[in-house]
Amino acid sequence: MQTKYIIGIVVVLIILSVIPVYFGKKIPGMKTQDVYNNLVPGGPGSKTQDNSVSQSGTSINISNFAFSPINLSVKKGTSVTWVNDDSMPHTVTSKKGIFSSRSLSKGDTFSYTFNSVGSYDYICNFHPSMSANITVTE
Numbered sequence: 001m002q003t004k005y006i007i008g009i010v011v012v013l014i015i016l017s018v019i020p021v022y023f024g025k026k027i028p029g030m031k032t033q034d035v036y037n038n039l040v041p042g043g044p045g046s047k048t049q050d051n052s053v054s055q056s057g058t059s060i061n062i063s064n065f066a067f068s069p070i071n072l073s074v075k076k077g078t079s080v081t082w083v084n085d086d087s088m089p090h091t092v093t094s095k096k097g098i099f100s101s102r103s104l105s106k107g108d109t110f111s112y113t114f115n116s117v118g119s120y121d122y123i124c125n126f127h128p129s130m131s132a133n134i135t136v137t138e
């Protein structure tokens with residue numbers, strides 16, 4: 001009889017110790033900050049939505065230490081938006097000093113409207129081997 005009581009007590013203790021763990025559990029791989037960012041409009045996580053705002057523009061991705069597309073031709077007056085997809089910070093900096101972004105962290109964007117016809121070479125200030133070109137036509 002005594003062993004049945006002991007087993008019963010052990011089972012109750014196991015159940016009691018499992019309940020708070022179960023209810024306190026978060027969705028795997030999801031941080032509290034991510035939940036906040038996704039729920040709050042205009043929060044840090046909603047920055048990527050800037051892409052869809054510039055419908056008449058074009059976007060360039062920065063990933064794996066490269067601009068993509070590396071060469072882009074746009075019509076005069078086009079707004080180009082760069083999006084940093086790398087976890088490494090980068091900049092978008094005109095070789096002739098015509099435009100330059102601040103240091104872009106992952107998810108940050110930079111936009112520039114090209115109002116003059118010409119060829120615009122640009123690099124990342126931190127990684128000058130990252131070079132690309134925008135050609136602006138009439």
Ligand SMILES: [Cu+2]
Pocket residue numbers: 089090091124125126127130
């Ligand atoms: Cu860089």
